[in-house]
Amino acid sequence: MTAAAQPLPAARRSKRMTPARWGLYAFIFITALYFLLPLYVMVVTSLKPMAEIRQGNLLALPVAPSIDAWVKAWTSACTGLTCQGIKIGFLNSLRIMVPSVVISILVGSLTGYALSLWRVRGGNILFGTMMVVAFIPYQVFIYPLVRVFSFTGLGQSLLTIVIIHTIFGLPTMTLLFRNYFASLPVELFKAARVDGAGFYQIYARIMMPMATPMIVVAVILQTTGIWNDFILGLVFAGRDNLPMTVQLNNIVNSTQGERAYNVDMAATLLTALLPLVVYFGSGRWFVRGIAAGAVKG
Template sequence: MSLGRMVIYALLALVAIYYLIPLYVMLTTSFKTLDEVRAGNLLAIPVSPTTAAWAKAWGSACTGVRCDGLAPFFWNSVYMAVPAVLISTMIGSLNGYVLSHWRFRGSEIVFTALMVGCFIPFQVVILPMARMLGAVEMANTTTGLVIVHVIYGIAFTTLFFRNYYISVPDELVRAARIDGAGFFMIYRKIIFPLSLPIFMVCFIWQFTQIWNDFLFGVVFGGSDAQPITVALNNLVNTSTGVKEYNVNMAAAIIAALPTLLIYLVAGKYFVRGLTAGAVKG
């Protein structure tokens, strides 16, 4: 192995260690007792590993005035993220299909308007979203949060799908039209079977954005509909009692596990979708 390659590998290893140290500290601290956390070193391995902090973070930690742990908020996030991801991805797929192969007068204006939506800060849409949810009586509900994330996510999913479907030859779609295939037949028989990589890109992107969102959750989620990010913030910032760092670390890992698992399971499709044109054009 050449000296240059060895230097590159060494630098990559150092960078990887630098980024993994916080995760290592979180994991080891979450398996320590509180006395060991106070008396020991951050980088020390637990002397007597215990899952008590994990059990408390999940089932009995206080998140403000409630002391039932992260469990109800975790399921709130699941009930919010899963339908929002599926709906916004399917709408984006159909939008991308239309804007790439069924162009109409003004389609470029529509696409440009959708792209503008990608760059609108969250803070700008809070007031109109709040007024809309109040008008349809969905404020402070999980359904309202689903609607918010679907609306905000459509611009991104449309961009991804449109730029991916551009790579599908127009001749293939025209030939299907000549053979009598209609809009949905072409989509189902030609476009959809080619779309697994870009679907994975959108699933991962949307799930990560929605699961990790805090602003929409704290603004639009009522006491019974708040996602896990809001609960985690409340747990960590609870000012009464002893600061339980092991419970806080366990709670942070619980909140991050779903997105980590998504990347581990579908990461190769994410890379394939990006290299196939998901963010090009």
């Protein structure tokens, strides 16, 4: 190959703005604007007093920014007959989310480990059944589950909603950990077996310490799904354990007094704050875990 025919190094290639590149940048900009504009409107509205909101300039920055709406949304907004703010729902969501995430990840990782490295009789049938059930809308199961928990005496309670979230999270958690453990070198498993390690020893001392990226992915997925859930919390949590999303719905749809749009926006942002913090705080691990779990199934 002559020197003229050889491809140019990456550093020497032309960096001219071609029509294709312009189109790509335009698409990225429009997409970012599409998703960021509602967030911008929510933030600026939550910082405006109602007198300024009534002027109708939706996109204008607040003339006199104030966090009064945020304080009211957290401490004294009415969520029905009580006016204790959305903080009660925040605490309830934490009480629901933490045990649900921990239990679903523990059970899902243990199941995925067993299905990937141990020859479990009927394991493939069990795994296939779980994957089929995972694609059935969970609304189909609500009435049967209501009847089951009513018959067992659990009814609407914190324990009930934790069990529900654990059950619905198991198929996804099992799939993630099964694929991840199947991508690890099988020689590690065989060496541990030769050294006399048992089922739980290999799981706790070898597999789980190596599964940190996948654990982060599982935490993000479960935290986001459980925290944003509305209908399951409304049906199964009980009146004393209503999650933050139900409290937010009560605030936004309240018909008492003046419609406080700034309080509504502040309450919505407070509700979405924890999943955003979790995701942006562990985004690098999320990408690594997804890539690792997709190596082979």
